[in-house]
Amino acid sequence: MHNFEFVKPGTVAEAAAALTGEEAQALGGGQTLLPTMKQRLAAPETLVSLNGIAEMKGVCSNDAGEICVGGGTPHAVVSRETASSYPALSKLAGMIGDPAVRNRGTIGGSLANNDPAACYPAGVLGSGATIVTNTREIAADDYFQGMFTTALEEGEILTEVRFPVPEKADWQKFLQPASRFSLVGVFVAKFADGVRVAVTGASEDGVFRWSEAEAALSADFSAGAIAGLSVPADGMISDLHGTGAYRASLVKTLTSRAVSGA
Amino acid sequence: MTSVTITVNGQSRSGDVEGRTLLSTFLRDQLTLTGTHVGCDTSQCGACVVHVDGEAVKACSVLAADVDGAEITTIEGMANADGSLGVIQQAFQDHHGLQCGFCTPGMVMSAAALLKENPKPTEAEVRHYLEGNICRCTGYHNIVKAIMAASGQDVAPPMAAE
Ligand SMILES: Cc1cc2nc3c(=O)[nH]c(=O)nc-3n(C[C@H](O)[C@H](O)[C@H](O)COP(=O)(O)OP(=O)(O)OC[C@H]3O[C@@H](n4cnc5c(N)ncnc54)[C@H](O)[C@@H]3O)c2cc1C
Ligand code: FES
Ligand code: FES
Numbered sequence: 001m002h003n004f005e006f007v008k009p010g011t012v013a014e015a016a017a018a019l020t021g022e023e024a025q026a027l028g029g030g031q032t033l034l035p036t037m038k039q040r041l042a043a044p045e046t047l048v049s050l051n052g053i054a055e056m057k058g059v060c061s062n063d064a065g066e067i068c069v070g071g072g073t074p075h076a077v078v079s080r081e082t083a084s085s086y087p088a089l090s091k092l093a094g095m096i097g098d099p100a101v102r103n104r105g106t107i108g109g110s111l112a113n114n115d116p117a118a119c120y121p122a123g124v125l126g127s128g129a130t131i132v133t134n135t136r137e138i139a140a141d142d143y144f145q146g147m148f149t150t151a152l153e154e155g156e157i158l159t160e161v162r163f164p165v166p167e168k169a170d171w172q173k174f175l176q177p178a179s180r181f182s183l184v185g186v187f188v189a190k191f192a193d194g195v196r197v198a199v200t201g202a203s204e205d206g207v208f209r210w211s212e213a214e215a216a217l218s219a220d221f222s223a224g225a226i227a228g229l230s231v232p233a234d235g236m237i238s239d240l241h242g243t244g245a246y247r248a249s250l251v252k253t254l255t256s257r258a259v260s261g262a
Numbered sequence: 263m264t265s266v267t268i269t270v271n272g273q274s275r276s277g278d279v280e281g282r283t284l285l286s287t288f289l290r291d292q293l294t295l296t297g298t299h300v301g302c303d304t305s306q307c308g309a310c311v312v313h314v315d316g317e318a319v320k321a322c323s324v325l326a327a328d329v330d331g332a333e334i335t336t337i338e339g340m341a342n343a344d345g346s347l348g349v350i351q352q353a354f355q356d357h358h359g360l361q362c363g364f365c366t367p368g369m370v371m372s373a374a375a376l377l378k379e380n381p382k383p384t385e386a387e388v389r390h391y392l393e394g395n396i397c398r399c400t401g402y403h404n405i406v407k408a409i410m411a412a413s414g415q416d417v418a419p420p421m422a423a424e
Contacts, residue, residue: 034284049325099375103314180394
């Protein structure tokens with residue numbers, strides 16, 4: 001790993017100022033960024049740790065009834081704190097990686113990275129959550145812009161995620177045991193005004209909503225409602241872990257399981 | 263260089279580190295606490311697990327400067343005050359929970375974190391919790407037995423390769 005200057009500000013404002021510097025990058029839990037830097041695929045000159053910013057940590061609820069998760073909150077804390085308020089989100093966070101990764105990795109880091117097989121993107125898109133940054137609010141539908149690409153600008157800090165709480169929801173992760181990411185993962189959430197189905201790990205364009213299934217499930221929230229649908233294999237990731245056709249088939253199977261599990 | 267002060271196994275320890283110095287490097291090379299092993303250095307194997315403020319983390323995936331001021335426990339802190347093996351360590355010995363021993367520090371630290379959170383885990387919970395700890399020797403059965411025994415639960419007699 002190339003050397004860099006390390007800074008650890010105590011507030012979002014100070015971190016934002018530090019990130020305006022040449023070749024400066026934010027450090028969350030480091031569970032993705034540090035391995036990337038060891039491989040020399042990233043070599044920032046300044047690393048701005050967000051781990052000293054108290055205002056970015058923790059889980060609470062707001063007047064609108066949304067669950068607000070600070071951008072610097074580790075997965076283990078999200079899992080623990082949402083166990084009764086949003087069980088499907090708790091389940092998702094509690095199945096990321098392994099215990100040591102969950103103690104360190106943060107929701108902000110996961111969403112900023114937007115790995116095509118990451119878990120949180122599905123939970124966030126499936127919940128229709130709002131991404132809050134140091135400068136603005138971004139709807140989940142506008143935030144994810146393809147593999148490893150998001151609406152975040154250079155130096156923008158993801159400070160909070162606001163989740164509306166659905167009537168029912170479930171997360172189904174088909175584990176890729178070597179990486180412990182999802183081979184495919186599906187998040188289904190039923191709100192009063194409709195159902196959202198978000199899929200990770202499958203598409204070459206990253207996380208997406210399966211709109212046909214959403215329409216069918218909004219009319220009839222049962223596994224049978226999607227029995228006649230199929231997901232095309234075009235544009236699905238094909239690699240040594242599974243073909244595009246296999247992933248397409250998993251999308252439907254996991255959606256059915258999530259509907260039954262919700 | 264940044265100056266870092268951490269409490270390791272109850273003792274305050276300081277040193278100057280570069281930005282890129284990993285916690286695992288700081289512990290092993292500067293504090294000569296070589297019990298924390300580095301198996302992969304890519305966050306996969308769990309040999310480097312230590313406790314930072316009571317929580318299991320992979321020391322190879324944390325910067326030393328980022329844990330300035332933290333309380334760290336390493337495998338060296340798991341022995342009893344008189345130097346004899348702690349309960350989990352003794353159970354690993356009694357139940358053949360190690361062969362080459364490379365993964366053992368991380369296994370013991372993960373086991374300690376599990377038992378703190380869940381003092382009487384089921385066998386399935388132990389296996390699930392060890393997801394991030396890889397052992398290439400034992401086949402895991404005796405590690406799981408050792409942890410069950412350390413939690414005060416009955417286990418079948420140790421199984422050794424004949
Ligand atoms: C063994 C292992 C297994 C894993 N399994 C899974 C899994 O099953 N599912 C899954 O989803 N993930 C998994 N991960 C990834 C893990 O969830 C990471 O924690 C996550 O992807 C990155 O979060 P981080 O806080 O560590 O971010 P970092 O690694 O610190 O940063 C990642 C990127 O985000 C940027 N960044 C960080 N925080 C912010 C912020 N608040 N605002 C703006 N930018 C920010 C950084 O600059 C960097 O570009 C796994 C990782 C490992 C090592
Ligand atoms: S050395 Fe840290 S996880 Fe392998
Ligand atoms: S005992 Fe050799 S790696 Fe586990």
